[in-house]
Amino acid sequence: MGRDMTEDAFESIVATHHAEIHRYLVRATLRPGDADDLSQETFVRAYKAYRALPPDANVRAWLFTIATNLSRNHFRAEGRRRRAMAMAAVGATEQGPSWPEGEAIANQASARIDRLVSALPFKQRAAFTMRKVHELDYDTISQSLECSAESARAHVFQALRKIRQGLNDLDGVQTER
Amino acid sequence: MSEIPTCREVERDLVAVAAGEAEPAAAQGVERHVAICRECRDELGRYRVLEGMVTDLRRAPMPGVDPTLARAELESKLADIRSRLVTYGMFASPLGKILIARSELGVSMVRYIDSEASARSHMARLGGDEGIVEDEAVVEPLYRELLDYLSARDTRLRWPLDLRWAGSEFQRRVLEATSQLPYGAVASYGGIAKRIGAPESVRAVAQALRHNPLPIVIPCHRVVGSTGDLTGYAGTRIGLKEQLLSIEGVHVGGDTHRIDRNHMYVWIDPDKEYCVPSCGELSKMPLAKLTLFGSRAHAEALGLQPCQSCRPDLHPIPA
Numbered sequence: 001m002g003r004d005m006t007e008d009a010f011e012s013i014v015a016t017h018h019a020e021i022h023r024y025l026v027r028a029t030l031r032p033g034d035a036d037d038l039s040q041e042t043f044v045r046a047y048k049a050y051r052a053l054p055p056d057a058n059v060r061a062w063l064f065t066i067a068t069n070l071s072r073n074h075f076r077a078e079g080r081r082r083r084a085m086a087m088a089a090v091g092a093t094e095q096g097p098s099w100p101e102g103e104a105i106a107n108q109a110s111a112r113i114d115r116l117v118s119a120l121p122f123k124q125r126a127a128f129t130m131r132k133v134h135e136l137d138y139d140t141i142s143q144s145l146e147c148s149a150e151s152a153r154a155h156v157f158q159a160l161r162k163i164r165q166g167l168n169d170l171d172g173v174q175t176e177r
Numbered sequence: 178m179s180e181i182p183t184c185r186e187v188e189r190d191l192v193a194v195a196a197g198e199a200e201p202a203a204a205q206g207v208e209r210h211v212a213i214c215r216e217c218r219d220e221l222g223r224y225r226v227l228e229g230m231v232t233d234l235r236r237a238p239m240p241g242v243d244p245t246l247a248r249a250e251l252e253s254k255l256a257d258i259r260s261r262l263v264t265y266g267m268f269a270s271p272l273g274k275i276l277i278a279r280s281e282l283g284v285s286m287v288r289y290i291d292s293e294a295s296a297r298s299h300m301a302r303l304g305g306d307e308g309i310v311e312d313e314a315v316v317e318p319l320y321r322e323l324l325d326y327l328s329a330r331d332t333r334l335r336w337p338l339d340l341r342w343a344g345s346e347f348q349r350r351v352l353e354a355t356s357q358l359p360y361g362a363v364a365s366y367g368g369i370a371k372r373i374g375a376p377e378s379v380r381a382v383a384q385a386l387r388h389n390p391l392p393i394v395i396p397c398h399r400v401v402g403s404t405g406d407l408t409g410y411a412g413t414r415i416g417l418k419e420q421l422l423s424i425e426g427v428h429v430g431g432d433t434h435r436i437d438r439n440h441m442y443v444w445i446d447p448d449k450e451y452c453v454p455s456c457g458e459l460s461k462m463p464l465a466k467l468t469l470f471g472s473r474a475h476a477e478a479l480g481l482q483p484c485q486s487c488r489p490d491l492h493p494i495p496a
Binding site: 019037047110133135163 | 224
């Protein structure tokens with residue numbers, strides 16, 4: 001109890017966090033349409049549970065946890081899609097995220113990384129996105145993924161390793177001493 | 178000096194160093210290893226480049242991704258949930274423990290309760306997907322107003338009604354007609370039946386009021402049987418009906434649980450005047466046609482004038 005339940009209080013949470021949670025969900029679910037649905041569901045759930053949230057809770061971390069849970073369930077519920085994902089992972093570098101890349105020439109590097117991220121298994125993809133794109137701490141990531149902080153670090157490490165392997169042209173980078 | 182870690186041992190720490198997340202000991206291990214291993218030194222450089230590329234993702238636009246529509250749909254979903262959400266609290270009152278519930282639309286439930294625990298599970302069952310939450314603070318203003326009303330400091334509850342728990346259209350009509358009964362007035366079940374244009378449905382009216390979701394607020398305590406018998410209230414709480422009527426200046430015979438129409442002022446809606454009960458043929462008219470008042474003050478508070486024939490102002494009913 002004790003949370004400010006005036007309209008303004010929750011509206012300002014939506015205003016502050018919706019766009020970021022939506023961006024996260026686009027990467028986590030791989031489809032903007034699913035991100036639309038799940039971002040709404042995230043905030044509807046948050047609204048219903050908000051009152052019971054301790055006053056000192058980190059609202060942003062809490063929203064990421066809800067969003068991550070929803071995406072994981074979303075994938076579990078769509079086993080067929082997950083198998084399709086596994087297929088996609090085989091040809092990692094060839095597969096891209098399903099949102100259009102348009103003329104994002106200036107962001108070619110980002111587009112390439114996103115393509116590699118989209119081929120990662122869910123936990124690695126979610127952990128990587130939360131850590132590297134949204135800069136969440138490992139405690140939040142581990143809570144979201146229901147794993148230890150150590151596993152959360154391992155997921156991010158595995159993700160970086162696979163992305164590094166996917167970027168063959170980095171092989172040319174050499175360090176002079 | 179401890180041994181220099183191998184390429185395999187150093188791999189994870191290498192990535193951590195590139196990200197600036199390595200523990201000091203791990204960072205030292207990496208430093209010592211890359212001093213002697215060209216391949217891992219290059220790899221560290223590559224991870225640093227990668228780290229920069231990854232950092233760019235934070236700012237990179239996502240073409241074709243637009244949260245605006247999702248946000249607008251969310252706002253309308255939340256507005257819908259808010260309008261359906263019910264909040265309740267439980268309070269002590271001169272009538273015993275009561276539960277008051279409200280939504281954005283208005284007050285939706287008043288309930289006399291015996292135990293908070295069973296009231297909570299009742300509310301949980303009612304809630305379903307709609308959402309019912311307990312929060313005294315949200316309901317407190319209604320409770321304060323109710324206390325003023327019960328101590329006769331105020332004669333009106335100004336709450337808008339949320340009749341979501343009216344069982345049927347018929348019950349809704351009964352409740353709305355009952356809510357029009359003025360403070361300090363008494364009518365009969367037959368009178369309510371007449372008001373809603375269903376004069377034959379006296380029993381159905383009594384049933385509808387038995388399940389009044391908003392006692393006190395919708396003043397079913399002002400409705401009595403055709404003989405003036407209180408008949409019943411909130412199960413077996415007939416004493417509360419007497420208590421509420423007495424707050425409003427209506428005397429009830431303690432032993433009989435009945436109002437005495439021969440000692441009450443009479444009004445026939447929509448006349449502009451009120452009378453003493455012996456005026457003209459009034460005493461022979463069925464209660465269903467009359468509205469009774471325990472005091473002149475409450476009749477006059479409605480703007481009614483004393484009847485020019487029987488002059489209740491000059492010959493008031495003896496107390």
